[in-house]
Amino acid sequence: LDIMDEKNIPIRTYQVCNVLEPNQNNWLRTDWIPRSGAQRVYVEVKFTLRDCNSLPGVTGTCKETFNLYYHESNEVRESYIKESSFIKVDTVAADESFTQVDVGDRIMKLNTEVRDVKVTTRKGFYLAFQDVGACIALVSVRVFYKTCPLTIRNLATFPDTVTGADTSSLVEVRGSCVNQSEEREEPKMYCGADGEWLVPIGGCFCSPGYEEKGGACKACSAGFYKAKSSDAGCFKCPPHSHSVRDGATVCDCHSGFFRADSDPPSMACTQPPSAPQQLISVVNETSVVLEWAPPRRLGGRSDTSYNYPRMGSGSISSSQLCLPCGSDVLFSPGQTGLKTTRVVVSELRAHTHYTFIVHARNGVSQASGAGAAQSVSVSVTTNQAAPSPVSSILAIDVTRHSLSLSWQQPDRPNGVILEYEVKFYEKDQKERSYRIMRTFSRSVDVTGLNPLTVYVFHVRARTAAGYGEFSAPFEFSTNSDPFPLIGEGVNSAFLLLSVSGVGILLLISAAVFIISRRRSKYSKTKQDSEEEKHLNPGVKIYVDPFTYEDPDQAIHEFAKEIDVSSIHIEKVIGMVGEFGEVCSGRLRVQGKREIYVAIKSLKAGYSDKQRRDFLSEASIMGQFDHPNIIRLEGVVTRCKPLMIITEYMENGSLDAFLRKHDGQFTVIQLVGMLRGIASGMKYLSDMSYVHRDLAARNILVNSNLVCKVSDFGLSRVLEDDPEAAYTTRVRRKIPIRWTAPEAITYRKFTTASDVWSYGIVMWEVVSYGERPYWDMNNQDVIKAIEEGYRLPAPMDCPVVLHQLMLDCWERERAERPTFSQILNMLDKLIRNPGTLRRTGGDRPAGTMLESGMGSEVCVSVLPEVCVPEWSVCEWLQSIGLERYRDTLAAAGYTSLDSLLALTHQ
Numbered sequence: 001l002d003i004m005d006e007k008n009i010p011i012r013t014y015q016v017c018n019v020l021e022p023n024q025n026n027w028l029r030t031d032w033i034p035r036s037g038a039q040r041v042y043v044e045v046k047f048t049l050r051d052c053n054s055l056p057g058v059t060g061t062c063k064e065t066f067n068l069y070y071h072e073s074n075e076v077r078e079s080y081i082k083e084s085s086f087i088k089v090d091t092v093a094a095d096e097s098f099t100q101v102d103v104g105d106r107i108m109k110l111n112t113e114v115r116d117v118k119v120t121t122r123k124g125f126y127l128a129f130q131d132v133g134a135c136i137a138l139v140s141v142r143v144f145y146k147t148c149p150l151t152i153r154n155l156a157t158f159p160d161t162v163t164g165a166d167t168s169s170l171v172e173v174r175g176s177c178v179n180q181s182e183e184r185e186e187p188k189m190y191c192g193a194d195g196e197w198l199v200p201i202g203g204c205f206c207s208p209g210y211e212e213k214g215g216a217c218k219a220c221s222a223g224f225y226k227a228k229s230s231d232a233g234c235f236k237c238p239p240h241s242h243s244v245r246d247g248a249t250v251c252d253c254h255s256g257f258f259r260a261d262s263d264p265p266s267m268a269c270t271q272p273p274s275a276p277q278q279l280i281s282v283v284n285e286t287s288v289v290l291e292w293a294p295p296r297r298l299g300g301r302s303d304t305s306y307n308y309p310r311m312g313s314g315s316i317s318s319s320q321l322c323l324p325c326g327s328d329v330l331f332s333p334g335q336t337g338l339k340t341t342r343v344v345v346s347e348l349r350a351h352t353h354y355t356f357i358v359h360a361r362n363g364v365s366q367a368s369g370a371g372a373a374q375s376v377s378v379s380v381t382t383n384q385a386a387p388s389p390v391s392s393i394l395a396i397d398v399t400r401h402s403l404s405l406s407w408q409q410p411d412r413p414n415g416v417i418l419e420y421e422v423k424f425y426e427k428d429q430k431e432r433s434y435r436i437m438r439t440f441s442r443s444v445d446v447t448g449l450n451p452l453t454v455y456v457f458h459v460r461a462r463t464a465a466g467y468g469e470f471s472a473p474f475e476f477s478t479n480s481d482p483f484p485l486i487g488e489g490v491n492s493a494f495l496l497l498s499v500s501g502v503g504i505l506l507l508i509s510a511a512v513f514i515i516s517r518r519r520s521k522y523s524k525t526k527q528d529s530e531e532e533k534h535l536n537p538g539v540k541i542y543v544d545p546f547t548y549e550d551p552d553q554a555i556h557e558f559a560k561e562i563d564v565s566s567i568h569i570e571k572v573i574g575m576v577g578e579f580g581e582v583c584s585g586r587l588r589v590q591g592k593r594e595i596y597v598a599i600k601s602l603k604a605g606y607s608d609k610q611r612r613d614f615l616s617e618a619s620i621m622g623q624f625d626h627p628n629i630i631r632l633e634g635v636v637t638r639c640k641p642l643m644i645i646t647e648y649m650e651n652g653s654l655d656a657f658l659r660k661h662d663g664q665f666t667v668i669q670l671v672g673m674l675r676g677i678a679s680g681m682k683y684l685s686d687m688s689y690v691h692r693d694l695a696a697r698n699i700l701v702n703s704n705l706v707c708k709v710s711d712f713g714l715s716r717v718l719e720d721d722p723e724a725a726y727t728t729r730v731r732r733k734i735p736i737r738w739t740a741p742e743a744i745t746y747r748k749f750t751t752a753s754d755v756w757s758y759g760i761v762m763w764e765v766v767s768y769g770e771r772p773y774w775d776m777n778n779q780d781v782i783k784a785i786e787e788g789y790r791l792p793a794p795m796d797c798p799v800v801l802h803q804l805m806l807d808c809w810e811r812e813r814a815e816r817p818t819f820s821q822i823l824n825m826l827d828k829l830i831r832n833p834g835t836l837r838r839t840g841g842d843r844p845a846g847t848m849l850e851s852g853m854g855s856e857v858c859v860s861v862l863p864e865v866c867v868p869e870w871s872v873c874e875w876l877q878s879i880g881l882e883r884y885r886d887t888l889a890a891a892g893y894t895s896l897d898s899l900l901a902l903t904h905q
């Protein structure tokens with residue numbers, strides 16, 4: 001029927017209106033509808049329905065609903081489908097029905113109803129409408145299914161997707177990355193039944209060289225780059241790099257600039273370093289210290305490191321090609337990849353020429369292929385060196401009284417071994433007495449040993465360069481087997497000889513025992529020491545407290561025990577290493593006036609050894625009695641803390657005192673101080689005491705400017721074996737700047753080495769506490785001294801004083817003055833102050849003469865008192881430089897007038 005819709009447009013409809021007849025069953029069926037992949041289809045039905053009430057006489061037969069059916073089928077044209085084949089979707093009622101009035105007014109009330117049904121089993125389906133007696137017009141039927149539309153989310157494309165079969169079902173969809181992007185995490189979304197995308201997961205990032213713009217990936221433009229797939233944008237090229245084409249993943253370095261493999265693309269392009277600068281080498285025997293400054297250009301990097309590929313070694317005498325150094329050469333802290341600018345190369349061969357190349361590298365050195373331009377080299381020749389210690393000793397043929405020792409040549413002989421020295425002693429005796437044997441071979445028979453006794457052996461080798469260090473101790477015991485001769489039957493004459501030999505030996509032993517008892521008694525009891533004094537009137541010898549088995553015996557022999565109640569501590573004035581504090585205070589001993597004292601105390605928790613060391617200082621000091629040696633008042637040993645009480649020195653230590661009063665004393669005052677120190681040292685040397693640590697810091701000054709020698713902690717009577725003195729006090733190192741070369745190199749500490757130190761103290765005093773050799777390092781000091789350098793005269797230093805210093809620093813210790821001579825000299829100077837008036841500063845320009853050894857010596861400061869008739873020789877003598885007489889004479893300087901014309905050249 002043609003009717004009008006709401007907008008009065010004629011439309012074609014299906015109608016039925018059999019409301020007057022009962023039992024209606026009218027069907028209308030659609031054509032086959034293809035499913036097209038849909039799983040749930042929606043049927044939208046538009047219809048009009050007549051209100052039964054508005055129709056008269058239809059009660060009971062008129063209906064206001066119709067039924068909707070479907071039937072799934074693969075057949076496109078099914079000619080006949082049984083009613084029972086259809087499945088009911090729903091009974092559809094009108095929301096609105098119309099009446100006669102409406103019809104009259106030509107008003108159509110159109111109903112729209114939508115029903116959905118799951119269609120999953122066949123390719124398509126049929127729909128059917130059943131009328132059971134309504135007055136109805138079917139205006140339209142629309143069949144559709146829903147999809148989630150194609151979309152891009154997180155740079156992944158999701159296709160148009162048909163929704164699921166059930167109203168609650170979600171279809172999981174995997175997205176695919178858009179062009180020029182890479183999966184960050186599998187992109188996924190769910191398509192809901194309503195055609196809505198839900199729950200996006202994962203996504204993609206733009207590939208290197210691309211950045212996201214409007215949901216797509218666009219190439220980076222020139223001058224920009226992107227190295228990684230990420231959600232970041234493109235970056236500007238870092239310094240010294242560029243990109244010319246779009247889509248750069250990394251920027252290319254400008255020419256001459258490089259990037260290391262490990263450098264990130266975000267890093268600027270860099271350059272290799274220039275060569276290290278100022279490479280200097282200091283040779284110390286068979287070691288070389290190499291030091292240099294970092295390269296001037298680091299190439300914009302901070303990873304500069306140094307390699308020390310040494311060129312190699314060659315014998316000095318031959319011009320043979322350099323060989324690479326052996327693997328036994330040690331580099332400290334290492335040989336390659338080092339960050340430091342200092343390396344110590346040791347275990348080199350003695351007296352050998354080496355070339356060292358220091359190579360500066362950084363991360364781009366390899367990339368740039370740079371080589372020689374980054375290296376600097378130095379050639380050195382190692383010194384002669386003593387042989388290394390023998391590393392093992394074997395004992396064979398051990399009997400009751402003898403054994404044979406053999407050993408291997410030292411690993412590093414450093415020359416031709418001229419002889420070996422074997423030192424041995426009974427283990428119990430320590431090194432109080434020992435024997436020395438020398439041999440050219442690598443074995444020796446040691447005889448005359450005691451049976452069943454443990455002996456300690458050390459062996460050292462000697463070359464032209466001197467003795468090497470002794471080996472570590474090796475202990476062997478003689479055995480207890482009976483003397484084989486007796487067992488084998490000896491003739492009676494031999495037996496007699498043997499017996500009488502034993503008798504003589506016994507006699508000698510007894511004599512030695514008595515003598516040694518007498519000597520040791522000197523050091524053991526006061527009475528006996530008095531006796532000793534009587535035996536040797538006028539000579540008092542210092543006794544090493546370490547020779548006492550019981551240290552308390554030594555301390556009470558030489559120091560007075562003070563009752564702690566008579567000490568009144570006032571304040572702490574200093575700290576002394578592990579020994580603890582130094583305090584000032586007062587001491588009142590009965591029957592004497594109260595005096596100011598310094599109190600050195602040993603803090604609690606000390607070991608036996610520390611106690612012994614601490615009290616040894618008092619045992620040493622207690623033996624001295626001299627106005628220029630710090631006076632011991634006594635000790636407190638019976639209660640803790642242990643204390644050493646000495647006289648109080650108001651101005652503290654000399655070095656600090658001079659620094660505080662820089663330039664404030666007259667030369668005579670300074671010489672007066674030096675005289676006091678020399679006098680104290682003469683007293684000590686007369687007592688055969690070697691101080692070993694004479695320095696201004698160990699001189700104390702009282703309120704009258706009287707200087708007194710102190711600090712007897714390190715001081716020990718010289719022992720033949722320097723090792724012993726050193727190993728007992730390892731914690732104290734040798735004070736290099738103050739110590740004579742022979743004491744440094746082979747621990748030869750003597751009064752003459754104290755004289756050397758005294759020369760340094762003179763220099764310290766005249767320079768008002770300046771540090772000897774300033775900030776040179778110890779190795780350089782040793783090397784400089786070895787090469788003949790000596791400290792120059794301090795400012796305003798009288799020439800005579802500097803000459804005295806130079807005399808104290810004579811390489812040959814026998815040529816140094818004695819303390820007695822020094823004292824005489826200073827006394828003379830004090831008596832004739834005019835001689836002190838001439839200083840190095842007075843010299844006219846160009847009057848320095850280089851000595852053969854490179855030290856500076858003043859030669860042209862003519863004494864004011866010099867009379868014209870003086871000869872060059874006399875004048876040289878007067879200033880202690882007569883050794884230059886021949887040199888000057890050979891050069892034609894025979895008169896003082898000619899000397900005045902001497903130029904620097």
Ligand code: ACK
Pocket residue numbers: 573574575576582597598630646647648649650651652653654656700
């Ligand atoms: O330079 P000073 O004041 O003098 O600092 C040190 C500190 O103790 C550690 O040794 C001072 N000192 C040591 N012995 C005495 C003493 N007998 N009289 C005065 N000060 C002393 C030294």
